[in-house]
Amino acid sequence: MTAETSQTLDRGLRVLEVLAATPNGLTVTELSLELGVNRTVVYRLISTLEQHGLVRRDARGRLFVGLGMLHLASAVQPLLRDLAVPVLRSLADAIGCTAHLTVADGDEALALAVVEPSWTDFHVSYRVGARHALTQGAAGKAILLARESTGQYVVTTGELQSGAQGLSAPVRGVAGLEASVGVVTLGGGIDEGVVAPRVLAAAESVRLALAGEVSR
Numbered sequence: 001m002t003a004e005t006s007q008t009l010d011r012g013l014r015v016l017e018v019l020a021a022t023p024n025g026l027t028v029t030e031l032s033l034e035l036g037v038n039r040t041v042v043y044r045l046i047s048t049l050e051q052h053g054l055v056r057r058d059a060r061g062r063l064f065v066g067l068g069m070l071h072l073a074s075a076v077q078p079l080l081r082d083l084a085v086p087v088l089r090s091l092a093d094a095i096g097c098t099a100h101l102t103v104a105d106g107d108e109a110l111a112l113a114v115v116e117p118s119w120t121d122f123h124v125s126y127r128v129g130a131r132h133a134l135t136q137g138a139a140g141k142a143i144l145l146a147r148e149s150t151g152q153y154v155v156t157t158g159e160l161q162s163g164a165q166g167l168s169a170p171v172r173g174v175a176g177l178e179a180s181v182g183v184v185t186l187g188g189g190i191d192e193g194v195v196a197p198r199v200l201a202a203a204e205s206v207r208l209a210l211a212g213e214v215s216r
Contacts, residue, residue: 011037012045016054016065020176025062077103080177081113083209088115088181091202095195096120097183101206102139102168104178108132109140112179126184138166142180146170153196157189165190169203174210181206 018034019026026034032042046063049055053068084101092099092115101113111130134140141154153169160166167190168182181203183195 011035012049015045015049017176019055019063019065025058025064027062031063077112084113084206085115087202087205088113091183091198092117093119094198095183097185098126099183100126100139102180102182104134104143107134109134109137109143132160136160138168139180139182142168142170142182143178146172146178152200155190155192167192167195167199169199171203171206173207
């Protein structure tokens with residue numbers, strides 16, 4: 001038997017999903033068309049979500065996800081970190097490079113989890129909580145890659161630190177999450193033929209771990 005659901009709650013969640021996927025915002029009319037419901041219903045939904053800080057309007061009346069979403073997202077970050085760390089540890093030790101999970105936070109890339117290899121004498125020290133523009137470095141560019149194309153991974157050299165090379169792949173297919181898994185190293189560079197398949201596999205492992213958690 002199909003479980004009973006709340007149509008209003010479902011529509012409110014769809015509003016947040018649509019706005020989260022629309023960085024340039026939407027007007028009420030555009031949102032109404034996207035949801036397939038009339039403007040009166042959208043106005044009521046938006047009014048309620050605004051009261052909780054989950055939706056905001058700019059000076060032009062365009063709608064965006066509100067800062068209240070940050071408080072909700074911050075509660076999810078420890079779970080995401082815990083699920084990712086075992087994957088990152090295997091990746092770091094397999095190839096001898098510092099591995100990281102990075103998430104989009106507005107226009108910035110935020111390092112949410114970092115694991116350094118246990119057996120190397122020298123490796124890149126990458127701080128949890130480090131931020132940089134999404135347009136710089138492999139981690140941020142991999143997140144943008146998922147928005148813009150079906151490319152598999154990104155390689156960059158010297159964009160965040162002189163002599164550092166990074167390779168990152170997006171974590172795809174997790175609703176509401178924009179993230180990447182990657183590695184960074186100094187010196188000899190990255191052998192894409194060896195490293196890229198492992199990074200892609202790690203990104204898929206993170207996706208599967210999250211999917212398993214959501215299905216519980």
